[in-house]
Amino acid sequence: MTVSDKILPLLPRLWRFALTLTGNNQDAEDLVQATCVRALERASQFATDTHLDRWLLVMMRRIWINKIRKDVVIKRKGFLLDADAARFVDGNAVAERNIYLSEVLNLIHNLPEAQREALLLVYGEELSYREAANFLEIPEGTLMSRLARGRVTLKQQLETGFNTQPDKSNRQTGEN
Amino acid sequence: MQEPKFSDEQLVAYCDDQCSDLERRQIEYAAVSDPELKRRIENIAAIGINDLKDAFHSELQQAPLKRLEEFLVNQAPTQYLPPKKTFGKLAIAAGLAATLFVGVVGGGMTTWKIQSGTEIENWRESVAVYQMLYSKDTLANIKVDKSSLGEMRERLRKQSGLNIEFFNLEKFGLTFKRGQILEFKGSRLVQLAYLSVTGQPVAICFLAKNQNEMPMKIEFRHGLNIVHWVKNGNPAMIIGDIPNQTLTKIVSKILEG
Numbered sequence: 001m002t003v004s005d006k007i008l009p010l011l012p013r014l015w016r017f018a019l020t021l022t023g024n025n026q027d028a029e030d031l032v033q034a035t036c037v038r039a040l041e042r043a044s045q046f047a048t049d050t051h052l053d054r055w056l057l058v059m060m061r062r063i064w065i066n067k068i069r070k071d072v073v074i075k076r077k078g079f080l081l082d083a084d085a086a087r088f089v090d091g092n093a094v095a096e097r098n099i100y101l102s103e104v105l106n107l108i109h110n111l112p113e114a115q116r117e118a119l120l121l122v123y124g125e126e127l128s129y130r131e132a133a134n135f136l137e138i139p140e141g142t143l144m145s146r147l148a149r150g151r152v153t154l155k156q157q158l159e160t161g162f163n164t165q166p167d168k169s170n171r172q173t174g175e176n
Numbered sequence: 177m178q179e180p181k182f183s184d185e186q187l188v189a190y191c192d193d194q195c196s197d198l199e200r201r202q203i204e205y206a207a208v209s210d211p212e213l214k215r216r217i218e219n220i221a222a223i224g225i226n227d228l229k230d231a232f233h234s235e236l237q238q239a240p241l242k243r244l245e246e247f248l249v250n251q252a253p254t255q256y257l258p259p260k261k262t263f264g265k266l267a268i269a270a271g272l273a274a275t276l277f278v279g280v281v282g283g284g285m286t287t288w289k290i291q292s293g294t295e296i297e298n299w300r301e302s303v304a305v306y307q308m309l310y311s312k313d314t315l316a317n318i319k320v321d322k323s324s325l326g327e328m329r330e331r332l333r334k335q336s337g338l339n340i341e342f343f344n345l346e347k348f349g350l351t352f353k354r355g356q357i358l359e360f361k362g363s364r365l366v367q368l369a370y371l372s373v374t375g376q377p378v379a380i381c382f383l384a385k386n387q388n389e390m391p392m393k394i395e396f397r398h399g400l401n402i403v404h405w406v407k408n409g410n411p412a413m414i415i416g417d418i419p420n421q422t423l424t425k426i427v428s429k430i431l432e433g
Contacts (some may be wrong), residue, residue, distance in 0.1 A: 124232030
């Protein structure tokens with residue numbers, strides 16, 4: 001089985017993480033493609049006794065931080081990207097539970113980047129606190145703090161009402 | 177103001193069932209008589225773990241899987257696929273890359289192709305789009321086995337029908353890395369890849385297609401310098417982000433040879 005065969009089933013998770021990082025469909029897709037290209041190029045460096053999914057996610061995050069984030073932030077600054085709207089599901093077309101989940105997702109995507117990725121790694125990728133902290137190269141306490149703040153913010157936004165098409169021009173990418 | 181007895185970190189661990197039994201009992205005991213602590217726990221736990229998990233899980237189904245799979249499959253069979261230098265170029269290349277069929281000539285013959293979204297008429301444009309995806313990393317790790325160069329050259333000659341030579345360009349600061357067979361609109365195309373001492377990828381390409389003789393000319397495409405010519409009826413080019421002056425010197429040497 002080739003590396004690309006092994007990557008294929010991981011594509012949805014790669015895309016989800018890319019979307020968590022970029023907050024935009026097109027940028028997420030481009031980030032997945034960049035990660036695939038890098039992974040294939042460096043396939044010989046992949047240690048078979050490690051998890052391919054973690055290897056890819058770490059690689060994706062490095063590409064995002066080192067090469068792409070600045071461009072995306074500049075591009076996004078001051079205006080709302082049309083492409084963002086495509087991510088949000090049509091509330092009339094889905095069941096109540098799905099509406100709620102899509103609202104939760106919208107709120108998550110409006111959190112600062114550091115909180116978004118902490119939530120995704122722990123609740124989406126289901127990493128332990130320690131694994132997620134190692135992944136992000138931060139102390140475990142910092143990770144837990146981000147989780148706590150993220151969840152409190154989600155609750156507050158749920159209570160105060162929120163816009164199902166959040167203004168991405170205010171979307172935060174820095175530490176919080 | 178009195179410091180809270182339990183930190184937010186402890187409380188999120190409690191909500192996620194990640195704390196010790198002792199800590200759990202302490203928090204639960206304290207919350208009975210501490211409405212503020214109870215409120216803080218409720219704030220964190222308002223959107224439960226299962227809701228968060230389900231929300232993230234539902235997102236998986238929104239992935240544009242068909243496009244991503246197509247992209248991966250089309251890149252896959254080579255481990256030497258050129259990385260994309262910048263995000264902007266990446267997007268361009270994904271949509272624009274020409275119909276180049278590529279075979280790496282090494283120990284075994286591997287072929288793959290870059291699908292074309294947009295038709296590209298000019299072979300030099302096609303090569304330029306392909307070349308701009310190269311970075312130092314693309315070539316840096318390729319180890320050249322000098323003992324197999326003769327065999328590699330013979331394969332290239334046989335597959336392209338061109339009398340290919342591997343030019344020694346060390347005096348120009350270029351190290352030979354590999355030869356590949358590509359295909360442009362049904363014509364075989366040989367790419368000889370070099371890496372400069374400053375980490376710039378450079379390629380010399382020959383197209384197995386008859387054209388009228390032409391002395392060298394200079395072009396600039398996608399941020400890359402090009403010198404191209406036609407000799408013995410075969411179009412050729414050298415491309416890279418190095419000065420035209422160097423490129424023309426290299427071409428002069430090739431044409432002399």
